[in-house]
Amino acid sequence: LGLITGFFLAALLAAIMSTVSSQLLVSSSSLAEDFYKLVLNRGASEKTLVAIGRISVVAVGAVAALIAGDPESEVLDLVANAWAGFGAAFGPLVILSLTWPRMNGAGAVAGLVVGAATVGLWIFTGLKAATGVYEIIPGFVLAWLAIYVVSLATKDRGEFRSTISAPAE
Incomplete structure (x- = not known):
């Protein structure tokens, strides 16, 4: 061991x-x-x-x-917050762009904005301290939902379609 x-x-x-x-x-x-x-x-x-x-x-x-x-330094917290912001903004976007052919550009932008904004609000409103939930979790979930809802509500222009993942129309 x-x-x-x-x-x-x-x-x-x-x-x-x-x-x-x-x-x-x-x-x-x-x-x-x-x-x-x-x-x-x-x-x-x-x-x-x-x-x-x-x-x-x-x-x-x-x-x-x-x-x-400096034992009072908050560098580790800053790094954790940055990782949560990037993870919540780009995680659902990457996963859905590789697995869901219906995702479109409007959905991608919505997911980026909602994921990053959720993380920021979670930290700055004190919800992280109040709930003990790491901010990437609500950010990831809400970004995923934003991508899904906005992609279905807007026209699919095929921005994320490739010849490998989807057949040509």
Whole structure:
């Protein structure tokens, strides 16, 4: 059991480290190329940009460590809220676009808006705290219903039909 747990923890840490290193590289590149070179010094040499990139990695890492070290930090809650918003907005849309040929563009837009709005309202009105229900659940359900109802109520123009999933008319 300990060996299996160790493998799972190693896999988890590998995924975390991969994500963190990617985010550090993207942020340092963005700060060096998109901010320093475009805003502060248009004629910056490659050597200067490499130095700015390295300084950026240290600075971003230090800020991340400070945020992670704060027990009152709400970064995890922010990430959970963002995941709920994306999941509720895009989850039903992806599933229904792959499985239900009647879904149309109006239904897709309705699902995106209703899913994201439901998550936002669930969080900001205090329903999450009052009910203890994770906001992705009502957002997902209401987005699914919005896609279904609006798709049936509007004309199907075949936006989501492909030659593979549906026969040509």
